[in-house]
Amino acid sequence: MLATSGAVSTLIGAYLALFPNARLGVVLPLGLWLQFVRMPAVALISLWVVLQVLFTWAGPSFGAVAWWAHLSGFAFGFLVALMIRGGLERRSRLRP
DSSP states (O other), X not given: OTTHHHHHHHHHHHHHHHOTTOEEEEEEEETTEEEEXXXXXXXXXXXXXHHHHHHHHHSOSTTHHHHHHHHHHHHHHHXXXXXXXXXXXXXXXXXX
């Protein structure tokens, strides 16, 4: 269970780099009602990144390492996915 949030953040970064035009489903609690909304992945993930940055400065000092782990994992996944994206596209075109 150690460092799994950083690993999940890596996957979020890779997803954004590989599928920038995707739309994600989100359940928004509106009082007593739950509303299912589809929104662009860029908007939702950008909101998540902004929250992580805010928590590094305004969050509790005891768990501050976790926020930096999320941000660095996200950046790593995003950059690696950008580097391998071309190879993945070529490979998928070669498949019958």
